[in-house]
Amino acid sequence: MNRFRRSILWAALVLILLLIFLSIYGAFLGAERAKKFFNSLPLAVYWIALTVLLIVGIILFRRLVRMPALLLVHFGCILILAGSIWGSQAGHKLQNRLLGIAKIPTGQMLIYEGQHENRVVLEDANQIGELPFYVRLKDFRVEYYKPDHLQIQSWQGKSWKIPVEIGKEILLGEDVGTIKVARKFESFKIKVEDGKNLPFDDPNSAANPALEVEIKSPDGKAATRYVFERFPGHTRPEDKLHLRYQRIISDYISELQIIRNNEVVVEKGIEVNHPLHFGGYHFYQHSYDADAGKYTILMVVSDTGLNLVYAGFLMLCIGALWHFWLKHLYSAVALRHVNGD
Amino acid sequence: MEIKYTIQGLLIYAAIAAYLSAFLTTFLRCERIGNFLYLLGFIAAVLAFVYRWYDVRHVPLQNLFEVFLCLGMISYPVSWFCRYTLGAGGYSGDMLIAAIMLVPAGFVFSAEPQRLPPALQSWLFVPHVAVYALSYIFMAKATFQAISSLCVMGRMQHANSEEATYRMICIGFPLLTLGLILGSCWGKLAWGDYWGWDPKELWSLASWLVYVGYFHFRYMFGKKYARINSLWAIAGMVFILITLFWVNLSNLFSGLHSYAT
Numbered sequence: 017m018n019r020f021r022r023s024i025l026w027a028a029l030v031l032i033l034l035l036i037f038l039s040i041y042g043a044f045l046g047a048e049r050a051k052k053f054f055n056s057l058p059l060a061v062y063w064i065a066l067t068v069l070l071i072v073g074i075i076l077f078r079r080l081v082r083m084p085a086l087l088l089v090h091f092g093c094i095l096i097l098a099g100s101i102w103g104s105q106a107g108h109k110l111q112n113r114l115l116g117i118a119k120i121p122t123g124q125m126l127i128y129e130g131q132h133e134n135r136v137v138l139e140d141a142n143q144i145g146e147l148p149f150y151v152r153l154k155d156f157r158v159e160y161y162k163p164d165h166l167q168i169q170s171w172q173g174k175s176w177k178i179p180v181e182i183g184k185e186i187l188l189g190e191d192v193g194t195i196k197v198a199r200k201f202e203s204f205k206i207k208v209e210d211g212k213n214l215p216f217d218d219p220n221s222a223a224n225p226a227l228e229v230e231i232k233s234p235d236g237k238a239a240t241r242y243v244f245e246r247f248p249g250h251t252r253p254e255d256k257l258h259l260r261y262q263r264i265i266s267d268y269i270s271e272l273q274i275i276r277n278n279e280v281v282v283e284k285g286i287e288v289n290h291p292l293h294f295g296g297y298h299f300y301q302h303s304y305d306a307d308a309g310k311y312t313i314l315m316v317v318s319d320t321g322l323n324l325v326y327a328g329f330l331m332l333c334i335g336a337l338w339h340f341w342l343k344h345l346y347s348a349v350a351l352r353h354v355n356g357d
Numbered sequence: 358m359e360i361k362y363t364i365q366g367l368l369i370y371a372a373i374a375a376y377l378s379a380f381l382t383t384f385l386r387c388e389r390i391g392n393f394l395y396l397l398g399f400i401a402a403v404l405a406f407v408y409r410w411y412d413v414r415h416v417p418l419q420n421l422f423e424v425f426l427c428l429g430m431i432s433y434p435v436s437w438f439c440r441y442t443l444g445a446g447g448y449s450g451d452m453l454i455a456a457i458m459l460v461p462a463g464f465v466f467s468a469e470p471q472r473l474p475p476a477l478q479s480w481l482f483v484p485h486v487a488v489y490a491l492s493y494i495f496m497a498k499a500t501f502q503a504i505s506s507l508c509v510m511g512r513m514q515h516a517n518s519e520e521a522t523y524r525m526i527c528i529g530f531p532l533l534t535l536g537l538i539l540g541s542c543w544g545k546l547a548w549g550d551y552w553g554w555d556p557k558e559l560w561s562l563a564s565w566l567v568y569v570g571y572f573h574f575r576y577m578f579g580k581k582y583a584r585i586n587s588l589w590a591i592a593g594m595v596f597i598l599i600t601l602f603w604v605n606l607s608n609l610f611s612g613l614h615s616y617a618t
Contacts, residue, residue: 039563043556050554288475300549317549336531
């Protein structure tokens with residue numbers, strides 16, 4: 017190995033070690049600060065240096081050309097780096113300046129049910145960008161795992177977790193008594209009629225999931241209690257049981273329509289892991305109105321550079337499997353063939 | 358420390374006991390009995406895994422309890438593959454590794470069943486975690502070989518252990534790469550970014566880079582500095598352990614992967 021090639025390898029080793037230390041440092045910063053750190057100017061110089069070194073390595077090391085698997089691994093890394101740089105904030109600014117392509121790199125949209133919107137709050141600058149089409153929220157819903165659960169804890173430290181089944185009486189123990197869920201409310205409200213408090217479900221008000229629970233103590237005394245999902249710990253001093261209503265979210269779904277020139281061109285229900293791709297952007301379910309479920313918050317991400325990154329991923333995987341597995345497997349089979357096994 | 362007085366807990370403890378007995382009997386040169394006990398341990402671990410799967414109604418790879426249960430189960434087929442396909446040694450060491458893998462599932466982590474949060478409901482969930490689990494077993498075997506290569510005195514034995522370490526890393530590295538890339542693709546689908554600079558992502562990148570450094574160093578110097586090669590391999594495992602434990606358990610590194618505790 018000549019001196020120049022050896023120094024390239026040393027440079028590669030130094031850059032690898034440097035990235036290891038930078039990754040450890042970044043891990044201590046937390047995701048948000050680490051993202052800023054790795055997108056800062058000195059790190060941009062590092063990424064470009066790494067990309068250049070990989071290109072120089074491919075040119076200088078003939079061995080890489082003779083071994084397509086290793087070439088794929090290194091070329092895959094170049095594509096990943098190039099795609100990431102091209103798709104970054106700085107990459108978007110550069111495209112705007114050089115090619116006149118004005119795309120929003122990333123941002124968020126808040127859309128109310130039945131409304132359409134094309135304004136995006138940009139991630140970094142707290143500025144507003146506009147999409148060349150509108151996104152309409154047809155419907156938003158939160159789905160829960162079935163059944164819901166009622167968690168019960170006695171002052172003596174005993175605990176139970178029972179599925180919510182309306183009207184089913186459950187014996188908790190001879191010394192505790194029985195418990196029964198009598199009603200379930202999505203939006204619990206109380207009205208006063210003839211001097212009496214009457215709970216009812218009000219579909220027009222904000223969600224307030226609750227259960228009406230009947231407790232019978234061993235001496236035959238009955239009591240009715242209301243257990244609220246959003247207000248755990250709502251108990252009276254005389255209560256012997258601490259109750260908690262628990263529902264586990266299984267999915268958030270936004271039914272979206274893309275409107276261009278007053279026409280619906282695409283319609284899709286998006287949920288976590290199932291984004292919508294349209295017009296060079298991905299739309300992700302990001303957050304929602306936890307009180308009333310009336311609006312959704314979408315994350316909008318430009319797809320610039322993504323194909324390069326995915327191509328790099330594919331090359332890196334194929335190259336690694338080929339070089340480390342298939343090559344050795346082929347050698348072993350060839351050796352057996354030569355030995356006449 | 359959490360002792361599990363359940364059928365599942367008993368199966369895990371039976372598997373640990375069988376693996377440890379297999380290690381001791383093999384160490385005492387009763388290899389046939391050792392092999393039989395190793396197989397018994399594997400059967401107990403499979404039963405515990407299947408029981409868990411039935412209990413939680415999804416492939417049990419969601420939290421550290423389930424991941425370690427899986428690691429304890431797949432140790433046996435990986436060990437078998439290494440012995441009969443790769444001709445690699447360290448079979449008795451594998452028995453000890455399998456027992457160690459099950460200890461966190463048996464005594465450390467809670468077995469409370471959990472529902473899958475929306476982010477984990479993806480076709481990438483199982484391949485991403487399973488591929489990582491497999492790679493960790495190979496890297497654990499490589500570390501075992503690397504440690505023994507540092508301990509042995511004879512030049513020939515030393516070279517053999519170093520070569521075995523390299524072969525194990527050659528098997529584990531593509532899996533580690535695949536795990537990283539599958540995680541990246543999943544991040545893009547779930548959170549909108551294939552790289553979120555989350556502490557766990559950064560530690561897993563650092564682990565991957567240690568092995569990349571190992572290959573470059575070994576390419577540059579071959580077996581000239583065999584001990585340094587072994588130290589690279591051990592450092593890789595240290596980084597994997599940090600990725601696996603510290604990020605999940607320490608408050609220092611809260612992030613997108615914190616649900617996996």
